[in-house]
Amino acid sequence: MLKIDRATYDAIVAHAKKDHPDEACGVVAGPEGSDHPERFVPMVNAARSPTFYEFDPSDLLALYKEMDERDEEPVVVYHSHTATEAYPSRTDIGLASEPNAHYVLVSTREHGNSDGPVEFRSYRIIDGAVTEEEVTVTDELRSKA
Template sequence: MLVLRSDLVDAIVAHARRDFPVESCGQLVGPETGEHPERYVPMTNADEVASDFAFAPAEDIRLERELDAAGERRMLVVHSHTRLPRRPVAHTGLPEAYPSPKDVAQMEWTPDQHWLIVGLATADAEPEVRSYHLADGEVVEDELAVVESYMFSHTGSDDVPDRA
Protein backbone atom coordinates (compact mmCIF):
# COMPACT_ATOMS: atom_id res chain seq x y z
CA MET A 1 0.00 0.00 0.00
CA LEU A 2 1.22 3.48 -0.86
CA VAL A 3 0.61 5.95 1.97
CA LEU A 4 0.70 9.70 1.32
CA ARG A 5 0.03 12.66 3.58
CA SER A 6 -3.02 14.70 2.65
CA ASP A 7 -1.05 17.98 2.57
CA LEU A 8 1.15 16.51 -0.20
CA VAL A 9 -1.88 15.37 -2.20
CA ASP A 10 -3.48 18.81 -1.72
CA ALA A 11 -0.32 20.52 -3.05
CA ILE A 12 -0.22 18.19 -6.07
CA VAL A 13 -3.88 18.80 -6.92
CA ALA A 14 -3.45 22.59 -6.49
CA HIS A 15 -0.50 22.49 -8.91
CA ALA A 16 -2.56 20.48 -11.43
CA ARG A 17 -5.39 23.01 -11.19
CA ARG A 18 -2.97 25.97 -11.63
CA ASP A 19 -1.39 24.51 -14.76
CA PHE A 20 -4.62 23.23 -16.34
CA PRO A 21 -5.09 22.58 -19.27
CA VAL A 22 -1.35 21.90 -19.57
CA GLU A 23 -0.21 18.80 -17.69
CA SER A 24 1.51 19.62 -14.42
CA CYS A 25 4.51 17.61 -13.27
CA GLY A 26 6.71 17.21 -10.24
CA GLN A 27 8.36 14.80 -7.83
CA LEU A 28 7.55 13.48 -4.40
CA VAL A 29 10.81 13.18 -2.50
CA GLY A 30 11.87 11.88 0.88
CA PRO A 31 14.78 10.67 2.98
CA GLU A 32 17.22 8.28 1.28
CA THR A 33 16.42 5.58 3.83
CA GLY A 34 12.77 6.49 4.50
CA GLU A 35 9.67 4.84 3.17
CA HIS A 36 7.39 7.90 2.89
CA PRO A 37 7.74 11.07 0.81
CA GLU A 38 8.11 14.22 2.87
CA ARG A 39 7.72 16.96 0.29
CA TYR A 40 6.35 17.74 -3.14
CA VAL A 41 8.63 19.49 -5.62
CA PRO A 42 6.60 21.08 -8.43
CA MET A 43 8.53 21.22 -11.68
CA THR A 44 8.24 23.02 -14.98
CA ASN A 45 6.62 21.11 -17.82
CA ALA A 46 9.09 21.65 -20.65
CA ASP A 47 7.00 19.75 -23.22
CA GLU A 48 5.64 21.78 -26.09
CA VAL A 49 2.46 19.67 -26.29
CA ALA A 50 -0.23 20.44 -23.72
CA SER A 51 -1.25 16.78 -23.28
CA ASP A 52 2.23 15.48 -22.43
CA PHE A 53 4.90 16.37 -19.91
CA ALA A 54 8.67 16.43 -19.67
CA PHE A 55 10.81 17.73 -16.85
CA ALA A 56 12.95 20.72 -17.80
CA PRO A 57 16.45 19.16 -18.02
CA ALA A 58 18.32 21.91 -16.12
CA GLU A 59 15.70 21.91 -13.36
CA ASP A 60 15.82 18.10 -13.15
CA ILE A 61 19.63 18.08 -12.82
CA ARG A 62 19.50 20.84 -10.18
CA LEU A 63 16.94 18.79 -8.20
CA GLU A 64 19.12 15.68 -8.40
CA ARG A 65 22.08 17.62 -6.97
CA GLU A 66 19.94 19.09 -4.18
CA LEU A 67 18.60 15.64 -3.28
CA ASP A 68 22.10 14.15 -3.19
CA ALA A 69 23.33 16.95 -0.93
CA ALA A 70 20.33 16.59 1.42
CA GLY A 71 20.38 12.79 1.60
CA GLU A 72 17.03 12.55 -0.17
CA ARG A 73 15.73 10.59 -3.13
CA ARG A 74 12.96 10.73 -5.70
CA MET A 75 10.10 8.50 -4.62
CA LEU A 76 7.23 9.22 -7.02
CA VAL A 77 6.94 10.86 -10.40
CA VAL A 78 3.85 13.08 -10.40
CA HIS A 79 1.88 14.51 -13.28
CA SER A 80 -1.65 15.33 -14.33
CA HIS A 81 -3.77 14.16 -17.22
CA THR A 82 -6.14 16.69 -18.74
CA ARG A 83 -8.83 15.97 -21.27
CA LEU A 84 -7.89 17.69 -24.45
CA PRO A 85 -8.93 16.75 -27.98
CA ARG A 86 -5.62 14.87 -28.38
CA ARG A 87 -6.34 12.50 -25.46
CA PRO A 88 -8.94 9.87 -26.23
CA VAL A 89 -11.89 10.00 -23.87
CA ALA A 90 -11.92 6.99 -21.56
CA HIS A 91 -13.85 4.81 -24.02
CA THR A 92 -11.33 2.09 -23.21
CA GLY A 93 -12.83 1.69 -19.77
CA LEU A 94 -9.57 2.91 -18.21
CA PRO A 95 -9.66 5.88 -15.83
CA GLU A 96 -8.37 9.24 -17.00
CA ALA A 97 -5.68 8.96 -14.33
CA TYR A 98 -4.07 5.94 -16.02
CA PRO A 99 -0.57 5.79 -17.54
CA SER A 100 -0.47 6.61 -21.24
CA PRO A 101 1.70 4.51 -23.57
CA LYS A 102 4.37 7.26 -23.30
CA ASP A 103 4.13 7.12 -19.48
CA VAL A 104 4.61 3.34 -19.54
CA ALA A 105 7.68 3.68 -21.78
CA GLN A 106 9.15 6.19 -19.29
CA MET A 107 8.21 4.00 -16.32
CA GLU A 108 10.42 1.28 -17.80
CA TRP A 109 13.48 3.55 -17.27
CA THR A 110 12.91 3.61 -13.49
CA PRO A 111 10.82 0.54 -12.64
CA ASP A 112 11.34 1.03 -8.89
CA GLN A 113 9.50 4.38 -8.90
CA HIS A 114 5.79 4.82 -8.51
CA TRP A 115 3.87 7.25 -10.71
CA LEU A 116 1.09 9.38 -9.24
CA ILE A 117 -1.38 10.71 -11.80
CA VAL A 118 -4.06 13.35 -11.21
CA GLY A 119 -6.92 13.20 -13.71
CA LEU A 120 -8.76 16.49 -14.25
CA ALA A 121 -11.52 16.99 -16.82
CA THR A 122 -11.62 20.73 -16.03
CA ALA A 123 -9.61 22.98 -13.71
CA ASP A 124 -12.33 22.87 -11.06
CA ALA A 125 -13.41 19.24 -11.55
CA GLU A 126 -13.16 16.64 -8.81
CA PRO A 127 -9.63 15.21 -9.15
CA GLU A 128 -9.01 11.53 -9.73
CA VAL A 129 -5.75 10.64 -7.93
CA ARG A 130 -4.18 7.24 -8.60
CA SER A 131 -0.74 5.67 -8.36
CA TYR A 132 0.91 2.96 -10.44
CA HIS A 133 4.14 1.00 -10.75
CA LEU A 134 5.49 -1.65 -13.09
CA ALA A 135 5.66 -5.30 -12.06
CA ASP A 136 7.19 -7.69 -14.60
CA GLY A 137 6.55 -5.09 -17.30
CA GLU A 138 2.84 -4.75 -16.46
CA VAL A 139 1.13 -1.64 -15.10
CA VAL A 140 -0.17 -2.29 -11.58
CA GLU A 141 -2.35 0.15 -9.66
CA ASP A 142 -1.23 0.81 -6.10
CA GLU A 143 -3.65 0.77 -3.22
CA LEU A 144 -3.45 4.41 -2.13
CA ALA A 145 -4.14 5.66 1.40
CA VAL A 146 -4.21 9.38 2.11
CA VAL A 147 -3.53 10.15 5.78
CA GLU A 148 -3.15 13.25 7.92
CA SER A 149 0.13 12.01 9.41
CA TYR A 150 2.50 9.12 8.78
CA MET A 151 2.82 8.61 12.54
CA PHE A 152 -0.24 6.37 12.81
CA SER A 153 -0.68 5.38 9.16
CA HIS A 154 0.00 1.72 9.98
CA THR A 155 -2.97 1.47 12.34
CA GLY A 156 -6.59 0.89 11.48
CA SER A 157 -9.52 3.16 12.24
CA ASP A 158 -10.56 0.89 15.13
CA ASP A 159 -7.19 1.08 16.86
CA VAL A 160 -6.99 3.12 20.06
CA PRO A 161 -3.83 4.15 21.86
CA ASP A 162 -2.78 2.14 24.89
CA ARG A 163 -3.39 3.90 28.19
CA ALA A 164 -0.91 3.52 31.02
Protein backbone atom coordinates (compact mmCIF):
# COMPACT_ATOMS: atom_id res chain seq x y z
CA MET A 1 0.00 0.00 0.00
CA LEU A 2 1.16 3.52 -0.78
CA LYS A 3 0.56 6.01 2.03
CA ILE A 4 1.01 9.56 0.77
CA ASP A 5 0.21 12.92 2.31
CA ARG A 6 -2.37 15.24 0.76
CA ALA A 7 0.19 17.95 -0.13
CA THR A 8 2.35 15.50 -2.11
CA TYR A 9 -0.70 13.95 -3.80
CA ASP A 10 -1.90 17.44 -4.79
CA ALA A 11 1.57 18.40 -6.05
CA ILE A 12 1.79 15.31 -8.29
CA VAL A 13 -1.70 15.96 -9.70
CA ALA A 14 -0.91 19.67 -10.26
CA HIS A 15 2.31 18.76 -12.10
CA ALA A 16 0.44 16.28 -14.33
CA LYS A 17 -2.21 18.89 -15.17
CA LYS A 18 0.36 21.67 -15.73
CA ASP A 19 2.39 19.62 -18.22
CA HIS A 20 -0.66 18.28 -20.12
CA PRO A 21 -0.77 17.57 -23.08
CA ASP A 22 2.79 16.28 -22.51
CA GLU A 23 3.49 13.60 -19.92
CA ALA A 24 4.81 14.85 -16.58
CA CYS A 25 7.34 12.93 -14.51
CA GLY A 26 9.12 13.10 -11.20
CA VAL A 27 10.17 11.44 -7.98
CA VAL A 28 9.19 11.63 -4.34
CA ALA A 29 12.26 10.83 -2.26
CA GLY A 30 12.27 9.53 1.28
CA PRO A 31 14.68 8.16 3.86
CA GLU A 32 16.34 4.92 2.76
CA GLY A 33 14.35 1.89 3.83
CA SER A 34 11.47 3.95 5.24
CA ASP A 35 8.86 3.55 2.45
CA HIS A 36 7.84 7.09 3.43
CA PRO A 37 7.57 9.62 0.58
CA GLU A 38 8.70 13.01 1.87
CA ARG A 39 10.46 15.19 -0.69
CA PHE A 40 8.58 16.03 -3.90
CA VAL A 41 10.96 16.44 -6.86
CA PRO A 42 9.24 17.36 -10.14
CA MET A 43 11.41 16.60 -13.14
CA VAL A 44 11.42 17.80 -16.75
CA ASN A 45 10.19 15.36 -19.36
CA ALA A 46 13.19 15.51 -21.69
CA ALA A 47 11.13 13.78 -24.41
CA ARG A 48 8.50 16.56 -24.29
CA SER A 49 5.99 14.03 -25.55
CA PRO A 50 2.30 13.30 -24.97
CA THR A 51 2.99 9.56 -25.23
CA PHE A 52 6.38 9.03 -23.59
CA TYR A 53 8.44 10.39 -20.71
CA GLU A 54 12.16 10.46 -20.20
CA PHE A 55 14.12 11.89 -17.29
CA ASP A 56 16.91 14.18 -18.42
CA PRO A 57 20.06 12.09 -17.77
CA SER A 58 22.04 14.92 -16.15
CA ASP A 59 19.08 15.95 -13.95
CA LEU A 60 18.57 12.32 -12.92
CA LEU A 61 22.25 11.89 -12.08
CA ALA A 62 22.17 15.06 -9.97
CA LEU A 63 19.05 13.83 -8.18
CA TYR A 64 20.63 10.43 -7.38
CA LYS A 65 23.78 12.14 -6.07
CA GLU A 66 21.65 14.40 -3.89
CA MET A 67 19.57 11.47 -2.60
CA ASP A 68 22.77 9.57 -1.83
CA GLU A 69 24.14 12.52 0.17
CA ARG A 70 20.86 12.76 2.11
CA ASP A 71 20.52 8.98 2.69
CA GLU A 72 17.37 8.96 0.57
CA GLU A 73 15.94 6.74 -2.12
CA PRO A 74 13.14 7.15 -4.66
CA VAL A 75 10.02 6.06 -2.77
CA VAL A 76 7.64 7.14 -5.55
CA VAL A 77 8.42 7.40 -9.26
CA TYR A 78 5.52 9.08 -11.02
CA HIS A 79 4.43 10.08 -14.46
CA SER A 80 1.24 10.92 -16.26
CA HIS A 81 -0.66 9.44 -19.16
CA THR A 82 -2.46 12.06 -21.19
CA ALA A 83 -4.71 9.94 -23.41
CA THR A 84 -4.86 6.52 -21.76
CA GLU A 85 -5.74 5.01 -18.39
CA ALA A 86 -3.36 5.14 -15.44
CA TYR A 87 -1.86 1.70 -16.08
CA PRO A 88 1.80 0.99 -16.92
CA SER A 89 2.55 0.55 -20.61
CA ARG A 90 5.01 -2.06 -21.83
CA THR A 91 7.58 0.73 -22.08
CA ASP A 92 6.85 1.83 -18.48
CA ILE A 93 7.28 -1.74 -17.27
CA GLY A 94 10.56 -2.10 -19.15
CA LEU A 95 11.93 1.12 -17.64
CA ALA A 96 10.94 0.28 -14.05
CA SER A 97 14.32 -0.23 -12.38
CA GLU A 98 13.59 0.59 -8.72
CA PRO A 99 12.20 -2.59 -7.08
CA ASN A 100 11.38 -0.76 -3.82
CA ALA A 101 9.57 2.15 -5.47
CA HIS A 102 5.88 2.78 -5.85
CA TYR A 103 5.15 3.58 -9.49
CA VAL A 104 2.37 6.16 -9.58
CA LEU A 105 0.47 6.92 -12.75
CA VAL A 106 -1.88 9.86 -13.14
CA SER A 107 -4.22 9.95 -16.12
CA THR A 108 -5.26 13.40 -17.30
CA ARG A 109 -7.15 12.02 -20.29
CA GLU A 110 -10.59 13.11 -19.10
CA HIS A 111 -10.05 16.75 -18.12
CA GLY A 112 -6.55 17.59 -19.38
CA ASN A 113 -5.20 20.63 -17.57
CA SER A 114 -8.62 21.95 -16.57
CA ASP A 115 -10.48 21.41 -13.32
CA GLY A 116 -11.79 17.95 -12.74
CA PRO A 117 -10.70 14.67 -11.24
CA VAL A 118 -7.80 12.54 -12.44
CA GLU A 119 -7.17 8.83 -12.24
CA PHE A 120 -4.39 8.30 -9.63
CA ARG A 121 -3.12 4.73 -9.25
CA SER A 122 -0.02 3.07 -7.79
CA TYR A 123 1.83 -0.11 -8.71
CA ARG A 124 4.78 -2.20 -7.69
CA ILE A 125 6.76 -3.31 -10.73
CA ILE A 126 9.32 -6.03 -10.04
CA ASP A 127 11.01 -8.08 -12.76
CA GLY A 128 8.28 -7.13 -15.22
CA ALA A 129 5.43 -8.16 -12.92
CA VAL A 130 2.88 -5.40 -12.26
CA THR A 131 0.84 -5.40 -9.04
CA GLU A 132 -1.63 -2.62 -8.33
CA GLU A 133 -1.75 -1.41 -4.75
CA GLU A 134 -4.12 0.62 -2.65
CA VAL A 135 -3.40 4.34 -2.25
CA THR A 136 -4.16 6.04 1.08
CA VAL A 137 -4.01 9.84 1.16
CA THR A 138 -3.43 11.26 4.64
CA ASP A 139 -3.65 14.74 6.07
CA GLU A 140 -0.15 14.48 7.54
CA LEU A 141 2.26 17.13 6.34
CA ARG A 142 5.26 16.01 4.37
CA SER A 143 8.71 16.97 5.53
CA LYS A 144 9.94 20.39 4.42
CA ALA A 145 13.40 18.89 3.70
